[in-house]
Amino acid sequence: MAPPAAPLAHRMREPTPALPPPPRVDLWLHEIGDWLMRNQRAIAAVQWSVVGLYLLLLIVPVLAPLPEPGARIWNDVVLFAQFVLWGLWWPLVLLSMVLVGRAWCGLLCPEGTITEAVSSRSRGRGIPLWMRWSGWPFVVFAVTTIYGQMISVYHYPSSALLILGASTSGAIITGLLWGRNKRVWCRFLCPVNGVFGVLAKLAPLHFRVDNAAWDRWNKPRGATPVVNCAPLVPMRTMKGASACHMCGRCSSYRDAITLARRSPNREIVEVAGAEPKPVETVLILFGLLGIAAAAFHWPDSELYLWGKLQLAGFLLRHDWLWPLQGAPWWLLTHHPERGDVMTLLDGAVLLGYIVVIAAAIGGFAALCLALAARSIGHWSTRRFHHLVQAMIPVAACGVLLGLSRMTVWLLHDNGLAIAGLMPLRAALLGGALLWSLWLGWRIIGRYSQRRWRKLAAMLPFTSAVAVSGAVWARLFWSF
Ligand code: SF4
DSSP, X not given: OOOOOOOHHHHHHSOOOOOOOOOHHHHHHHHHHHHHHHTHHHHHHHHHHHHHHHHHHHHHXXXXXXXXXXXXXXXXXXXXXXXXXXXXXXXXXXXXXXXXXXXXXXXXXXXXXXXXXXXXXXXXXXXXTGGGOTTHHHHHHHHHXXXXXXXXXXXXXXXXXXXXXXXXHHHHHHHHHBSSSSOHIIIIIOTTHHHHXXXXXXXXXXXXXXXXXHHHOOOOSSSOOOOOOTTOOOGGGOOSSSSOOOOOTTTTGGGTEEEEEOOTTHIIIIITTTSOOHHHHHIIIIIIIIIIHHHHHGGGOHHHHHHHHHHHHHHHHTTOOGGGSBOOTTTSOEEGGGTEEOBHHHHHHHHHHHHHHHHHHHHHHHHHHHHHHHHHSSOOHHHHHHHHHTTHHHHHHHHHHHHHHXXXXXXXXXXXXXXXXXXXXHHHHHHHHHHHHHHHHHHHHHHOOOHHHHHHHHHHHHHHHHHHHHHHHTTTSOO
């Protein structure tokens, strides 16, 4: 027989089990998100300071003479700007994507600040269809990277001003024409939007949306709060950190959005497979693993040199001398006073080298990953795109190590050597390879539970990771 129910009054006095308080770190993150939301004026002040610094770093070195032999970063404005811009700023921005998502975009980026500011006086046109083309993230990244190599963007202030100035001008024009109070440039055309979006998937922080809380939310009396998400992220359905600029404006919106931690694997393993984006596949395989790697490799490449010598011999034998002439500095590097001139032939071979190497690396990795996807079961394009996402750690690490070479060279030229550099590089690259392998294993495990299928898929997947890692390792070690 069931025991008699307790009297109602007694039952009402029974304490309801309390939920444990959230960990302190979650409360702190929530507070930080709300602080960002409440302090947009202070953030704007910082943003405009960064705009000022950015303009100084771009313009002042162009007005100064190129460094004399023996000049140092602390006594030559050109070298100083080169070190700050390419040795510190740029590598740290990329690193920040992996550590804190796209906070750089939302809180500091000068182009984002400028385009949003001019957008307040925009003509407010609707975003045209051509701008919504999904291939832009790859095309603008590829063109900027290759063009940057052709005019030696890291070495000459005029080249840096040309490329970064063109990008900033594009941001201003876009802001003046399309959208209102928005960052249309950042969302669709910024040359690094695609790369930043890919790297931010590894970030352990994001603005999390609680869909149930969003739906439960009761509109307060009076004016409805409005959030201006400048990069046009659909907040209600936001699942990852890829598109979000971490500006904090939507923190606590509808009691549903909060800055939160997450596993760095989560977005790649659990989210990326649901909405595959072919452009990200092309960007990771042919852009980051292909074009970016080739752009770092060509100055020391024997293949590049061999191709150039063969073609030069052919041209000389046929008395075709015009391709052996230089071109204006804004088309190809042209600084005869420093003995640094690229001929039309150099430019053509450079272009060919980058395209061929990118196609070879990206094509090989794509083939291996397609084999891995097929080994799990019947062919599925979605599965293939999902597996490609597991290559992000090795791609991100390679690009970061490649960029940091500039930092190391500049420090070394100024008598500042970094101790333990090679073991550090080996540890970072090795860690990234293992991370990619782990992600691949987890993704494969989502599609098949059979051990032999998983192992069969890991074989080609491991080949893709190993070859990509070897390409980056070749930058630092001869083998
Ligand atoms: S979703 Fe939009 S408003 Fe919210 S933090 Fe991201 S960029 Fe800012």
